Amino acid sequence: xxxxxxxxxxxxxxxxxxxxxxxxxxxxxxxxxxxxxxxxxxxxxxxxxxxxxxxxxxxxxxxxxxxxxxxxxxxxxxxxxxxxxxxxxxxxxxxxxxxxxxxxxxxxxxxxxxxxxxxxxxxxxxxxxxxxxxxxxxxxxxxxxxxxxxxxxxxxxxxxxxxxxxxxxxxxxxxxxxxxxxxxxxxxxxxxxxxxxxxxxxxxxxxxxxxxxxxxxxxxxxxxxxxxxxxxxxxxxxxxxxxxxxxxxxxxxxxxxxxxxxxxxxxxxxxxxxxxxxxxxxxxxxxxxxxxxxxxxxxxxxxxxxxxxxxxxxxxxxxxxxxxxxxxxxxxxxxxxxxxxxxxxxxxxxxxxxxxxxxxxxxxxxxxxxxxxxxxxxx
Amino acid sequence: xxxxxxxxxxxxxxxxxxxxxxxxxxxxxxxxxxxxxxxxxxxxxxxxxxxxxxxxxxxxxxxxxxxxxxxxxxxxxxxxxxxxxxxxxxxxxxxxxxxxxxxxxxxxxxxxxxxxxxxxxxxxxxxxxxxxxxxxxxxxxxxxxxxxxxxxxxxxxxxxxxxxxxxxxxxxxxxxxxxxxxxxxxxxxxxxxxxxxxxxxxxxxxxxxxxxxxxxxxxxxxxxxxxxxxxxxxxxxxxxxxxxxxxxxxxxxxxxxxxxxxxxxxxxxxxxxxxxxxxxxxxxxxxxxxxxxxxxxxxxxxxxxxxxxxxxxxxxxxxxxxxxxxxxxxxxxxxxxxxxxxxxxxxxxxxxxxxxxxxxxxxxxxxxxxxxxxxxxxxxxxxxxxxxxxxxxxxxxxxx
Numbered sequence: 001x002x003x004x005x006x007x008x009x010x011x012x013x014x015x016x017x018x019x020x021x022x023x024x025x026x027x028x029x030x031x032x033x034x035x036x037x038x039x040x041x042x043x044x045x046x047x048x049x050x051x052x053x054x055x056x057x058x059x060x061x062x063x064x065x066x067x068x069x070x071x072x073x074x075x076x077x078x079x080x081x082x083x084x085x086x087x088x089x090x091x092x093x094x095x096x097x098x099x100x101x102x103x104x105x106x107x108x109x110x111x112x113x114x115x116x117x118x119x120x121x122x123x124x125x126x127x128x129x130x131x132x133x134x135x136x137x138x139x140x141x142x143x144x145x146x147x148x149x150x151x152x153x154x155x156x157x158x159x160x161x162x163x164x165x166x167x168x169x170x171x172x173x174x175x176x177x178x179x180x181x182x183x184x185x186x187x188x189x190x191x192x193x194x195x196x197x198x199x200x201x202x203x204x205x206x207x208x209x210x211x212x213x214x215x216x217x218x219x220x221x222x223x224x225x226x227x228x229x230x231x232x233x234x235x236x237x238x239x240x241x242x243x244x245x246x247x248x249x250x251x252x253x254x255x256x257x258x259x260x261x262x263x264x265x266x267x268x269x270x271x272x273x274x275x276x277x278x279x280x281x282x283x284x285x286x287x288x289x290x291x292x293x294x295x296x297x298x299x300x301x302x303x304x305x306x307x308x309x310x311x312x313x314x315x316x317x318x319x320x321x322x323x324x325x326x327x328x329x330x331x332x333x334x335x336x337x338x339x340x341x342x343x344x345x346x347x348x349x350x351x352x353x354x355x356x357x358x359x360x361x362x363x364x365x366x367x368x369x370x371x372x373x374x375x376x377x378x379x
Numbered sequence: 380x381x382x383x384x385x386x387x388x389x390x391x392x393x394x395x396x397x398x399x400x401x402x403x404x405x406x407x408x409x410x411x412x413x414x415x416x417x418x419x420x421x422x423x424x425x426x427x428x429x430x431x432x433x434x435x436x437x438x439x440x441x442x443x444x445x446x447x448x449x450x451x452x453x454x455x456x457x458x459x460x461x462x463x464x465x466x467x468x469x470x471x472x473x474x475x476x477x478x479x480x481x482x483x484x485x486x487x488x489x490x491x492x493x494x495x496x497x498x499x500x501x502x503x504x505x506x507x508x509x510x511x512x513x514x515x516x517x518x519x520x521x522x523x524x525x526x527x528x529x530x531x532x533x534x535x536x537x538x539x540x541x542x543x544x545x546x547x548x549x550x551x552x553x554x555x556x557x558x559x560x561x562x563x564x565x566x567x568x569x570x571x572x573x574x575x576x577x578x579x580x581x582x583x584x585x586x587x588x589x590x591x592x593x594x595x596x597x598x599x600x601x602x603x604x605x606x607x608x609x610x611x612x613x614x615x616x617x618x619x620x621x622x623x624x625x626x627x628x629x630x631x632x633x634x635x636x637x638x639x640x641x642x643x644x645x646x647x648x649x650x651x652x653x654x655x656x657x658x659x660x661x662x663x664x665x666x667x668x669x670x671x672x673x674x675x676x677x678x679x680x681x682x683x684x685x686x687x688x689x690x691x692x693x694x695x696x697x698x699x700x701x702x703x704x705x706x707x708x709x710x711x712x713x714x715x716x717x718x719x720x721x722x723x724x725x726x727x728x729x730x731x732x733x734x735x736x737x738x739x740x741x742x743x744x745x746x747x748x749x750x751x752x753x754x755x756x757x758x759x760x761x762x763x764x765x766x767x768x769x770x771x772x773x774x775x776x777x778x779x
Contacts, residue, residue: 019778039596047775061713247779 002314002359006201007149007178007292007350013203013251016244020205023240031237032228041239048239048246055249058187058212064229065242068209069177070100071222072196073143075211075233076173077104079219080141080194081113087169088138094118094126095335096150101143101175114138123285124153124336132163135170142172146179150319150332150348152284152292154183161191171217177201177209181252182263183289193217199241203352204248208241255353263290266351266360273364279371281342283333291351294333298341300374302328305347308370314363317348380473382438382456385431386540387445390452390548398554406450406551412613413444415768425533430457442544447610449549449577455529455540462495462537467502468509470539471528475510475517478541483520484510488530495532502530550579552612558691559654560584560663561646562601562617564719567665567694569604569711570702574693575663576611583659584608584615585650587622597719602763607711609767620649621759625752632747635728640735643673643682645749649756651686656757661689667702668695677734684737 003011012020023044029035031042046060053060066072081091093105095117105115116134118126126144135142142164144155157174164172173194176185181202187195194217199208213219213232225234267290274280274295283294297305302318309316319330333343349363389406407429410422419434420441431441438456445454458474460466475484488502497505506528507519529540560572562584572582586601598619605617625645633641650662666674673682683690694702706712 022778034594034596036595039594039599042596043599044775044778048779051779059710243775243778250779 002355002363004349004351004355004360004363005315005317006352006355007348008317009200009206010203010352011354012200012205012244013248015251016204016248019247020240020244023243027239031239032226045237045239045242048243052210052246052249055246055253056187056212059215061230062212062215064211064213064232065237065245066209066211066233067207067238068200069098069175069196069198070209072177072198072209072211073098073100073173073175074104075219075222076194076196076213077101077141077143078108078222080171080173080217081108082220083218084140084169084171085113088140090114090116090136090138091141091143092116092118092131092134092139093143094120094145094155096120096124096148096153096332097143097145098149098175098177101145105143118144120153120335122336122338123288124148124151124332125285126155128156128159128163131160135163135167139167139170142170143175144172145175145177146185147176147183147289147292148332149178149292150330150346151294151336152178152288152290154179154287154289157185157192158189161189163191164193165189165191178292179289181249181256182291184256187212190214199245199248202245202248202252203354204245205241208238208245210245252353259353260290262353263351266355266357267291267293269357269360270349270364273361273368277368277371279375283336283338283342283346293349293351295347296333296338296342296345297347297371298345300345300371302345302347304374305370308374309367312366312370314366316363317350319346319348380458380470382458383433384457384459384538385433385438385441385445386455386457386538387429387431387451387546388453388455389428389450390546402450402551402554405553406448409448409450409551409553409613410445412767413448414441417441417444446544446546448551449547449579449611450551450554451546452548453546454544456542456544457538457540459536459538462492462532464497464502464505467530467532467537467539468506470537471506471530472510472513474528474539474541475514475526478526481525482516483518483524484526484528485519485521485524486510486528486530488532490532492532492534499532502532506530547577549577552576552579553581555579556661557581557583557657557659558661558663559618559650559657559659561650561665562586562605563665564597564601564604564715565665566706566712566715567667567670567702569608569665569715570705570709571663571665571691571693572608573611573705573709573711575691576608580663580691582608582612582615582663583657584617585653586617586619587626587646587649588619589623589626590621592623592626593720596717600714600717600719602765603714604711606765606769607709607714609765610710614764614766617763617765618653619761619763620653620756621761622756625649625749625756628747628749628752633743636730636732637735637740637743638728639673639731640678640681640740641743643678644685644740644744645753647682647686648749649753651688652753652757653760654688661691662686663691663693665694666692667697667699670699673731675733677736678732681735681737681740 027041027044029037029041031045049060053063109115146157164170171193176195177198180197193214195212197210200206221232228234281296328344330343330346333346417436419436421432423430458470460470486503486506488499490499526541531538558580560582562568584605588598605615609615629642630638
């Protein structure tokens with residue numbers, strides 16, 4: 001099998017699964033129980049959090065575990081909106097965010113909040129000047145993703161954070177789900193108030209994520225309960241999932257340090273191969289994240305291509321898995337200003353450090369072959 | 380170009396005549412320990428300051444670490460350039476451009492290398508002209524500049540520095556002897572330890588543990604606090620005293636309202652004995668006048684009676700809010716407020732005596748012999764050594 005859909009989800013590292021199993025088996029005590037057995041679990045929880053905080057260069061008090069990227073995004077956006085609505089009820093995001101951001105914003109619109117969806121250029125990048133113009137006295141939150149899940153576009157987070165830092169009333173949330181372990185992000189920047197992360201995109205397990213909340217930033221929590229995670233995210237901690245996430249973070253970030261060039265190389269191989277075929281147009285910007293490559297093959301129905309490749313045991317995707325069950329059109333490509341010839345025919349390859357050169361070469365060969373075959377039928 | 384050196388300036392050290400050498404030696408030792416994780420950098424010293432050569436290491440984390448070392452007054456980022464006017468001009472311009480907020484500047488040249496082709500005054504003028512003609516919106520202000528560009532022309536090279544970075548001040552830990560810190564787990568005692576360390580004291584900690592009245596978590600909390608303090612003192616030994624039997628006896632034999640005062644006296648006795656054993660010359664506590672019942676003037680008078688060791692009380696006249704501020708700044712607050720019972724919160728009498736008298740206590744203590752329990756407590760002490768860059772990580776290492 002050649003798995004090239006790592007932005008949808010990744011295969012858990014064997015070491016991570018092993019930790020998950022051991023923790024579930026050995027440390028099943030409730031970290032809130034006052035007996036020694038619960039104490040052990042609590043200690044493991046603290047040690048995990050410390051390690052994660054060190055890896056992200058934040059303090060332990062600023063890191064909260066959640067059930068995943070969707071929950072982190074919802075907590076950040078709704079949490080800021082509900083807590084700080086007396087300061088203003090305007091939110092700024094972009095047209096190319098993940099559905100968990102866009103839908104959370106839409107839900108807030110139904111409660112009377114005003115939301116501005118920034119446009120993007122052909123490469124999927126927002127325009128800083130437009131952002132500047134959009135901020136008004138009512139704006140309480142900017143939510144912009146770091147790496148776009150469909151295109152790999154890297155948004156100018158540092159510049160946005162510099163700007164946000166100038167407005168004391170304004171919070172800035174970064175959806176870092178696709179960037180974690182791939183594209184560095186400096187969370188110590190005082191302008192970044194919140195940051196979402198997910199475990200299963202970095203070879204951890206589904207059902208665990210994290211939210212960074214800068215010291216001094218307060219939220220109205222989505223959940224209320226027994227006081228866990230400083231009452232930001234109550235509910236008995238998913239300790240095995242948390243340990244698995246933190247281990248996956250360590251392993252992935254080690255790979256980020258040592259094997260970043262590997263990803264760039266794989267990406268270049270595919271880009272070069274696809275570039276040579278006149279039927280294919282590449283949508284991902286050259287300076288995007290190295291693990292995501294989006295392209296369109298006009299007039300080749302993406303679903304058909306996916307299935308044809310699937311028969312060869314090669315797995316890629318159309319657009320983000322969270323939106324791909326709906327219509328054919330990629331809202332992200334459409335927002336980039338591409339016509340139907342591109343936006344209805346988008347395909348995405350997403351790599352992980354585990355993919356090899358042979359795999360991507362094999363993919364390129366098979367992909368062209370599949371197009372040829374389909375051409376005969378469809379043409 | 381990028382900053383390739385950090386210049387370390389001693390504060391109070393320069394005043395210490397004869398002892399200066401020892402102080403600098405200790406500071407250097409402490410810095411070496413502190414900066415051990417940065418394998419690329421090199422530390423060297425000249426007569427009046429130290430330098431860190433970064434060798435490609437990013438400077439931000441190094442500066443952060445230096446700010447935890449006592450005995451440093453301030454830090455400067457510096458670039459080292461060849462001893463040539465052109466190189467110095469280029470370096471000074473680069474350094475000024477790095478100070479993006481600055482609107483006014485001043486140049487101060489020093490020339491320990493008297494062989495250099497132009498004088499300090501001339502160099503100031505050359506550089507001033509060069510910087511003014513190559514920047515926009517910047518003016519010279521010699522009295523109150525936003526940034527001072529300092530140029531030092533030494534024999535080996537010229538160093539160009541901008542923006543002074545404040546450091547912690549104080550004296551290098553280890554230069555003023557050892558003290559035994561009574562560490563409870565609350566907000567105050569870690570702050571007291573921190574302040575003592577700031578005056579150069581090497582701290583060891585003593586903690587009274589009363590299982591099952593106090594839990595493993597309470598003990599762990601104290602170890603976590605001590606670990607936080609290793610940021611400032613590299614190595615801290617924590618002596619955990621098994622206190623249960625002594626404490627039980629106190630509350631059995633002494634009237635309830637005097638229990639706490641007597642307990643504190645026993646703690647002082649055990650502490651002094653331990654200090655004596657470990658060649659430690661003083662005790663340090665987090666007492667703050669008037670804060671709780673045990674910290675009234677009468678209580679302190681009654682408690683202090685049992686030891687003639689100096690008792691350092693860095694917080695004695697401080698307000699609680701100021702103590703909390705320091706606690707937050709040094710990173711102990713979040714741990715301190717964890718809600719575990721410690722030996723001072725159990726057996727708390729409903730109405731502790733706020734004005735105990737020495738005479739009454741003498742009467743109560745006269746009838747009871749605590750010696751066996753004190754000896755037993757001393758014999759049972761468990762000593763745990765914590766160091767900042769602890770390699771023996773956790774029992775969870777294989778899981779994480």
